Amino acid sequence: MKCQKVNFVLTDKESIGIINLCTVLNIPIFIGNPRQGKAKGFIDQFDTDIIFSINYIYIVEQDIIKYPKSYAINFHGSLLPKYRGRSPHVWAIINNEKTTGISAHLITEECDAGCLIYQEIIPIPEDITGAEILTEFKKQYPIVISIVIDMIQKDTINPVKQDNSKATWFGKRTPADGIINWNWQKEQLRNWIRAQTKLYPGAFTFYNHQKITIYRIEYCDYGFNQFDENGIILDIRDGVIVKTPNGAIRILDYDSDIPIEFKKGGMFHG
Helix, strand or coil: CCCCCCCCEEECCCCHHHHHHHHHHCCCEEECCCCCCCCHHHHCCCCCCEEEEECCCCCCCHHHHCCCCCEEEEEECCCCCCCEECCHHHHHHHCCCCEEEEEEEECCCCCCCCCEEEEEEEECCCCCCHHHHHHHHHHHHHHHHHHHHHHHHCCCCCCECCCHHHCCEECCCCHHHHECCCCCCHHHHHHHHHHCCCCCCCEEEEECCEEEEEEEEEEECCCCCCCCCCCEEEECECEEEEEECCEEEEEEEEEECCCCCCCCCCEEEC
16 A cells, blocks of 8 residues: 555544644644534645545535545444444444444445445454444554555445445434443343443443442342342342342442442342
């Protein structure tokens, strides 16, 4: 792959690492929302062949899509057409998927719907967390970008239309979305918790009106009565053990704003 010149970067104000790197490398940078033509005057200064969108938080509109001479390409963190939208790797873990990936696709005005150029499959191991798989994505993105650049240089791009009948879409997650429902089965609870563990705000519940953020659990074979309420604490002698509809779980890692004294028979509430 030949060395390429980066003419400019568009990013958001929270991406301090990108902003600092552009400053060091003397790369022109636009910071903020580019929509409704806000970035047009900036990008009009440059003669550009290709635009890449990589984990860009803003929807790219037509004035940017049509700007490059050759391609406007987005790199999305799922195997499209599955998991269009926001936080696809988190949703994939929540939904117990066994694989995810990176899709390079042409940018269209419809979010994540453009023709596919290249896809890289990334396995989702049984115990991996949302933060850990994000680290794997960071390793894979430069590789996938290099592959796509090489395809462009060799003129081997062959866009393939997405099958919209198989498309799924998931929305933006907020910290409030992390609340735990103790009526879920233990497998769903585990996926919910590991998908949102440290680095993210976390899955949470309440005990005596105090918020508890839970980062890691494991299944255990502690006995229970079917008719006990889900979320009841079964034992505290070997960790906090909690009943779910189809088995008990042990809380391995949690946090709270104040010290909590758990008691057998106490209840967690969503």
